[in-house]
Amino acid sequence: MTAVLTRPAPRVPLPRTPAPPSAPPGRDPFIDVLRLFGMALVVLQHWSMPVLSFSGTEITTGNALASGNAWMITWISQVMPLVFFAGGAANAISRRGAVRRGTAAPAWLAARLRRLVLPVLPLAAVWIPLPHLLLALGLPEQPVVTASRLAGQLLWFLAIYLVAVAATPLMLRLNTLYGLRVPAALMAGAVAVDVLRFSSGLEIAGFPNIVLVWLAVHQLGFLYADGRLSRPWVMAAAGYGLAALLVAFGPYPGSMIGMPGAEMSNMAPPTLALLAVGVGQIGLAVALRRGITGLAALPMAARVLTWAGPRMMTVYLWHMSALFTVTAVVVVGLGVSTPEPGTSAWLSGWPHWLVMLALALWPLLRAFTRFEEKDSAAPYRGGTVRIAVAAVLAGTGLLTLTVFGFVPGWAPALGAAALLAALLLARSARVRRPDGATTA
Numbered sequence: 185m186t187a188v189l190t191r192p193a194p195r196v197p198l199p200r201t202p203a204p205p206s207a208p209p210g211r212d213p214f215i216d217v218l219r220l221f222g223m224a225l226v227v228l229q230h231w232s233m234p235v236l237s238f239s240g241t242e243i244t245t246g247n248a249l250a251s252g253n254a255w256m257i258t259w260i261s262q263v264m265p266l267v268f269f270a271g272g273a274a275n276a277i278s279r280r281g282a283v284r285r286g287t288a289a290p291a292w293l294a295a296r297l298r299r300l301v302l303p304v305l306p307l308a309a310v311w312i313p314l315p316h317l318l319l320a321l322g323l324p325e326q327p328v329v330t331a332s333r334l335a336g337q338l339l340w341f342l343a344i345y346l347v348a349v350a351a352t353p354l355m356l357r358l359n360t361l362y363g364l365r366v367p368a369a370l371m372a373g374a375v376a377v378d379v380l381r382f383s384s385g386l387e388i389a390g391f392p393n394i395v396l397v398w399l400a401v402h403q404l405g406f407l408y409a410d411g412r413l414s415r416p417w418v419m420a421a422a423g424y425g426l427a428a429l430l431v432a433f434g435p436y437p438g439s440m441i442g443m444p445g446a447e448m449s450n451m452a453p454p455t456l457a458l459l460a461v462g463v464g465q466i467g468l469a470v471a472l473r474r475g476i477t478g479l480a481a482l483p484m485a486a487r488v489l490t491w492a493g494p495r496m497m498t499v500y501l502w503h504m505s506a507l508f509t510v511t512a513v514v515v516v517g518l519g520v521s522t523p524e525p526g527t528s529a530w531l532s533g534w535p536h537w538l539v540m541l542a543l544a545l546w547p548l549l550r551a552f553t554r555f556e557e558k559d560s561a562a563p564y565r566g567g568t569v570r571i572a573v574a575a576v577l578a579g580t581g582l583l584t585l586t587v588f589g590f591v592p593g594w595a596p597a598l599g600a601a602a603l604l605a606a607l608l609l610a611r612s613a614r615v616r617r618p619d620g621a622t623t624a
Contacts, residue, residue, distance in 0.1 A: 213480035214473050215273050216489050222267040223496045227503045229261045229441075231541050232534065236511055237521035243327040243511075247444050248525035255439035259427070262440035262451075264341065265401045265462025266469060271345060272405020275352045276359075280409075289353040290571040294564035294610040296349045297571070300342055301578050301607045303497045303555045304585075308600035310505075311335050311590035319592070327516055329591055331508040336589030336596070338504060343582035344394060348402045350575045355399070359406045367407070370400035371459060378456045382435050390453040397454040401462045408470065419467025427460035498553045499545070506545035514540070565612040574609035577602045 235246030249255055275296075282292040315332040319325060358366045374396045381390035407413050430436045435448070436457035442449035450458040469476070479485055492499075514520050522537075523529035564571065581602030588595035 212273070212277070213477050213489070215270050215277075216493065217476050217480050217485075218266055218270040218469060219274070219496065220489060220492050222263040222270065223500055225261050225263045226267075227499060228538075230504060231507060231538060234507070234511075235522050235525060236515045238327070238516050238519060241324050241326065243330060243516065245330070245444075248530075249439065249441070250443045251525045254525070255437075255443070258440040259424070259461055260465070262458070262461065263465070264398075265458070266465050267341075268345070268348065268398050268401045269405045269408070269462070269466050269469075271348065272402035273409045274405070275349060275402075276356060276406045276409040279352050279356055290566065290568050291564040292353075293350060293575065294566070294571050297346070297574060297578055297610045298607060299497075299556075300346055300349070301581075301603050301610070303501055303552070304339065304342065304582070304603055305600065305607070306552050306555055307335075307501050307505075308585070308590070308596065308603065312596045312600060315590060315592050323512075324516075327512070331511075332591045333589035335504055335508070336585040336587075336599075338501065339582045340586040341500075343579055343586055344398050346575065346579050346582065347395060348399060351399065355403060356406060359403065359410070363410075363412065364407065367400045367403040370396050370403060374400065374454075374456055374459055387448075390455070393453045393455065397459045397462075400459060401466065404463075404466055413466075413470050416467045416470035416473075420464050420471060421467070423460050423462070423464025423467055425464075427457050427464060430457040430460060494556055495549060495553050497556045498549055502548040502552060503541075503545055505548060506541050509544045510537075510540050562612045564610060566609070570609055574606040577609070578606035581606065 233247050233249055235248055237244045249257060278296075279289075279292055311332065315328050318328045355366065374393050377390055377393045377396060381387065404413065413419070431438050434457070436450060436455055437443070437446055437448060439446070440450050440458055440461055442451050480489060515522070523533055581599045584595055584599030584602065588599070590596045
């Protein structure tokens with residue numbers, strides 16, 4: 185997730201959003217900022233939402249955004265569409281650069297797969313034995329099982345993103361041939377899926393949208409990389425306007441994240457309403473591109489981007505572990521419940537809560553960022569079938585950990601084993617030649 189982004193020569197310029205003269209050569213700071221902004225908001229939302237109390241044996245969890253009209257915040261704070269959009273632009277830029285260097289699609293996919301899978305293995309190595317240890321030390325079972333399950337749920341994003349990465353070579357060819365018609369077809373498919381889902385009453389009928397919705401916004405990233413996303417203000421107005429109509433007159437809830445006790449969620453599986461908000465977010469971001477890239481050119485912002493770039497995956501994977509650590513000490517250990525959301529006690533305590541979480545995250549970053557560093561494995565020399573098997577194993581492992589988390593049992597170990605097997609298949613061993621040189 186930290187590959188250097190090389191801006192391609194656009195087919196059609198972006199007349200309203202040219203890059204500022206101070207933009208660093210060979211990078212697109214706009215995409216860098218979007219990825220950092222997206223991950224920062226994910227962490228901030230996850231750290232700010234929980235409403236926690238402990239009864240002595242069980243921990244009760246609520247959502248601060250479920251009170252009043254706070255759900256409106258999710259139309260901005262639910263940034264996964266922006267993250268997939270930025271990922272699409274990054275994958276298009278990376279794949280086209282690989283083509284110019286003569287790198288075949290299997291080798292490119294192997295490198296991307298390794299970068300996604302490797303940071304997950306230390307998370308599994310810590311969390312698979314941790315629940316057993318905590319239970320053996322006498323901690324209450326329900327809080328331990330709850331934390332163990334939630335620690336793996338974050339991996340849904342990597343599982344779906346892996347699908348988008350694996351599909352990038354094919355979707356790029358379709359983008360070259362058909363352009364805007366590709367995301368339009370994916371969006372039309374999402375409409376058909378929602379119609380079937382709500383007319384039949386079968387929740388399972390909505391699951392194809394897990395692929396259709398996220399591939400649609402990922403495909404818009406390709407159009408941005410081509411310089412073909414014009415009229416962004418129209419996109420923003422159309423996206424947010426359609427979302428408002430769907431929520432006001434359709435079966436969709438207002439929140440773009442799952443809420444406790446809600447009959448349905450716009451996220452699981454994703455709905456047309458979430459897709460509309462995503463289009464609105466992308467249009468708004470592209471419309472503000474000039475200001476965003478100008479901000480990124482400031483020395484302080486550039487230093488933040490440089491520091492955060494190689495750590496974004498690590499922050500994403502471990503920020504919930506920091507939340508569990510602070511919760512175990514403050515809520516479970518000391519018996520201090522979080523205040524009622526929106527009250528003066530909540531507002532005054534929120535900054536202190538964030539500071540404690542950041543301090544808990546810092547040693548985790550120091551310990552595990554190394555697994556996100558630049559890939560030093562030998563270039564992949566295997567074929568298409570081998571890397572396809574690796575991708576299937578990686579996706580299976582990530583989905584297993586998403587569904588079961590790290591709750592004690594066989595599932596977490598099997599999921600981690602699938603990830604390890606995928607990583608091994610995506611690597612090529614270094615062999616020593618008779619002259620002493622090392623090659624792949």
